[in-house]
Amino acid sequence: MKILIPTPLRQYSDKQPAVEVKAATVGEALSGLVMRHPDLRRHLYTEEGKLRAFVNVYLNDEDVRYLQKEATQVRDSDTISIVPSIAGGR
Amino acid sequence: MSTTTQVKPEAVTLTNDEILRYSRHLIMPEVGMEGQQKLKAARVLCIGAGGLGSPLALYLAAAGVGTLGIVDFDVVDYTNLQRQIIHTTADVGRKKLDSAAEKLKAINPFLNLRTFETRLSSDNALDLFRAFDIIADGTDNFPTRYLVNDACVLTGKPNVYGSIFRFEGQASVFATEQGPCYRCLYPEPPPPGLVPSCAEGGVLGILPGLVGVIQATEVIKLILGKGEPLIGRLLLIDALGMKFRELKLRKNPDCPACGKHPTVTKLIDYNEFCGIRGEEKPVETKLPEMQVEELKRRLDAGDDLFVLDVREPHEYQICNLNGYLIPLGDLPKRVHELDSGREIVAHCRSGVRSGKAVDFLRQAGFKKVHNLAGGILAWADKIDPKMPKY
């Protein structure tokens, strides 16, 4: 399945805009991602290993907080988006 | 604020000059006379007259929004002109409000323009918002984003939201009665320093145009009560891929601002909430600093100084001090390239990133490391006027 990396985090994913991983759940997909790009870990997870509150994870167009969070099942055709907050406007 | 009291759209009349001006609206069934009256009766407050605020204000004024408020305290500078199209080269050095007012009145002399030369704050936001119907958020920092959201929830005004970074944008309509608010989407701000601002990260000049026009569209739809507003939807704009995606947003029943049992019942200290102490201070002033004059003197004297540049390679191409380049983000894995026995002067563009680098190096055991105060900008100002600034 595909994980879309937003611009602010691409500096930690070797500039890749998307990463393909094999996974059965959202949690597995994200651990596959940080395994391949370890620099991403501290931006996605707290020291205790929990997903950070300002990082939103979407499975297709649904917020995983309203599904089964990291336990949400995924299929190969699904896309995960990481949507961090951005504030620019000037 | 007598000039921003609410008027019923039916009570508004258009002069013959206005009818001619808005004729392309009036002949559309979705607008018509009724819609144009609604536009004229509407009061919209734009926060910021910068990147997003430029297209927003220009189009809202042209469309016939009757009362337009703008909050800004900034002055036009050369780096604004690449995207803030309401300002021109001749406006550099002027207040953005004065510059914007001139253009807006030139486009539409019927506009009732209200300018507020102030920084939006917890002390003034509620009073300001109460005098308007819709708030359009064109600010550029997290504390103000949360402030605008909470003030919109507390006053019951829709928050037409847009934000940009490099070539990506987000847009939505928050804080309507049934819809989610910004805090439903992002309950907590990122820690300071983790997400770069446009000044640090750059922004494609057209992007605020694209996103600001989406905001203007949403404002006009809300006023007309037509179409499907971006309520409960987050629009993601990728200008490089030219892809528009949409994510579902839900109203969070536990939202501290708009949930069933809100804990945000008045405006708070948003700098503190976002973990920012003091205002945009270049971080950690306690760090050992070196002034550009001293660096110049010691380099000329042939002292053994190691100049470490922690900017990005594309910034190095614009101008440099012949330093050794390790971008801040790569420093942890490339720290072994540095000799902790030598005296190191770290610099970036303005001194913020190199401050973080110095902090990191000191924690890694480097003892003789200084932050170049003011960065390469200070060098251009005080030592080498031929050096380009960016």
Ligand SMILES: [Zn+2]
């Ligand atoms: Zn909310």
